[in-house]
Amino acid sequence: MSRRGPSMRAEVLSSRMGRAGVGILAALVALSAATLASGIGEAVREWNDPAAWLTLPRSAVPAWANVGPDRLAEHTVVAGAVSGEGAHSVASHALDVGAGAVPPGLMLEYAARHSGSALLELHVMRPDGARVGVAAVALAASDGASERHGRVFLADESVRRTVEMRSGGAGAAEAIFGDGRGGALAGRYAVIAELHGAGGMAEFASTRLTVDGGAYGLMGTDEMRRDLAVGLAWGAPLALFVGVSVAVASVLIGLAYGMYAGYRGGRADEAMMRANDVVYALPALPFLVILAVTLSSSIFVMVAFLVMFGWVAVAKVSRSMALQARARGYVEASRLMGQRDSRTILRHVMPQLLPYALASIAISVPAAITTEAGLSFLGLGDPEYPTWGQMLRDASLHGAAARGLWWWVVPPGLMIALTGLAFVFIGGSLDAAVNPRMRRA
């Protein structure tokens, strides 16, 4: 094998298909590594926690696809730059608004410390120089030691009324962001929050401004306001884990089973192959459903279930290959010399099957990934982890395809297909290397 290794690597890399497969796989591995290494680790725990996604919009289109005449406002979240001293603190938020629809709402979240009561005042400086007052809120007296948290919404009835009254009848959002002709005034805005303390001290600990819009981020959001980029990124390590571990385990088990049966021959072979036939004839999906429903839907248990159906085909092929190998002279010689069976298998039979094993590992991966995705789609996936199949399940449950939310439907499936394709390509070029007869065709 060590002698064949480099030549097989060369074989894979020499075909265009093999290079494409290795390229896609490398990109997926990089994405997985980046995901696992980055702080998104927090996000995966929050995936099913609606409270974690409150600041994002519902079913927002990806920002890059938000073009054309019906351009929606972009959903933006900006942290405030805090300055000031004594009893006066200012948090300013720089905000770029593009042409198109007017952002329908705005929200300020703050954490502040103040001794005595305080006044929070929020206003917007528009690109055209105009100043629009949004709200003035009296904060109840505090001891100055503990942080007070609060929010100011434009959607709040009193805030909205005040802005509308001051602007002379126009809607609150139009008064802040409008250009007077129904669209948004493009340019840089400054949203400024000021805290005036009645006592000796008042300061913002932190502030965050959220401007509502129908477009968000790289991949948009789903109906539960979740950032789809987070789910898609998390799907990559999960899919690779499921695909690769199922493929490696099934091929190893199938190889050992088939090799033993083929090498021993006779009654043992017959009995082992009949048992193999039974598993072969089981319809995989109904069984996986029963197993997942009755035992567990943990992703690790799911891997074991998939292995139970994955090893059978490999066992069949490796048995016939082992039968052929047994007939070779040097295997016969090794047996006649009194080598133990295990040693003969390991030294003389196994090396002949290894290239085939590598190719079948690569070819088994896509099936494992699509089956896991299918089970997740039926609602039997591990609820702890956002796999691509689960994203598609959520999309289907919310009728995303019929409602035209393509950014929720297309990317997860495309990722499944791309991952599968990478392994199909690698497997195909390995197969061509192992099986030169195929090249003729």
Added chain:
Amino acid sequence: MRYALTRSLAMVGVLFATLFITVVLVGSGMDDILGRSVAYHVRAEIAADPALAASFADPGALEAHIAARIAEREAEIGLDRPWWSPERIASSMWRILVLDFGRANFLSSDTGSTEVADILAERLPKTILLFTTATVAISAIGVGLGAMASSRARSAADRLTSAFAVISSSFPVWWVGLLMIFAFSFAWQVFPPRATPDVPPGDPSYVASLLYHMALPLMTIVLVGFGAWSYLVRNFMVGVLQEDHIAARRAIGVRERRIVYSHALRNAAPPIVTVMALSLSGSLGGAIITEAVFDWPGMGRLYFEAVLAMDLPVIVGATYVLTAFFLASVLAADLLYMRLDPRTAAR
């Protein structure tokens, strides 16, 4: 004949193995459900009879009476023995074998029956209709296209077929279903996104409505399926076309069309049928999930609903019926193989 008999016996053996595994897997869960339904019925009977409740002096005695009645009822249906006792397993297997799946917990058939067998009888024909139509369409397109590609090996058409086969086979069918809904129900509103017919069964236009609603799922399954089949046919055919007897026919001047579509195809048929029979399991699984995507009122959607509601009796029944259906199609493929390859029959 002997071959057909041994194959049929083997299939019955597999069916029993499936039954056994199912019963073992769901045994404790089913006992829970049965126990709860017995308790529910006993309490309902006692609640319906106020005089009986009044005849007990204190609530404790009433509870003791209820517990005694529940135990009595459980003993009647054998629940007093653990589910893994041989008699219980045998009786559970027997009940499933004769299609007595009990009552569903939540789901019901269109006619309002909660008997699992009734629900299945309503759903299975729809799956068979969709799956069989799709399989026939796929094999027709696949064999035709594969034979065409093999006769022009390495042409642009051949490469296109191969590339399409490789790429389409890595798409999950049901995802392509979602894309089809997006394309044909949202972008161009040609077909309905939900494949459930909107007229009640029995209405004269029911069949037309059913077929109209079937179009989108059928197109999806065929679109994703035929590539792999044509690729398979092509690969076997390329091998056969290189054999000597084909060269001999060419030499005596048989027309190429006739060679490809008659002689070579007949020679390539046995392995093609075998591989296709083995791929049935995968395509059945794909079709089941595709049904769930389109709300096609077959077994797939039943699974989807049953899993959502954790309706164990329905899941058990659906698994058994699907397994039987699957084994029957594998057997059919086996017998077809026997017809195509006389060597098997002689063996």
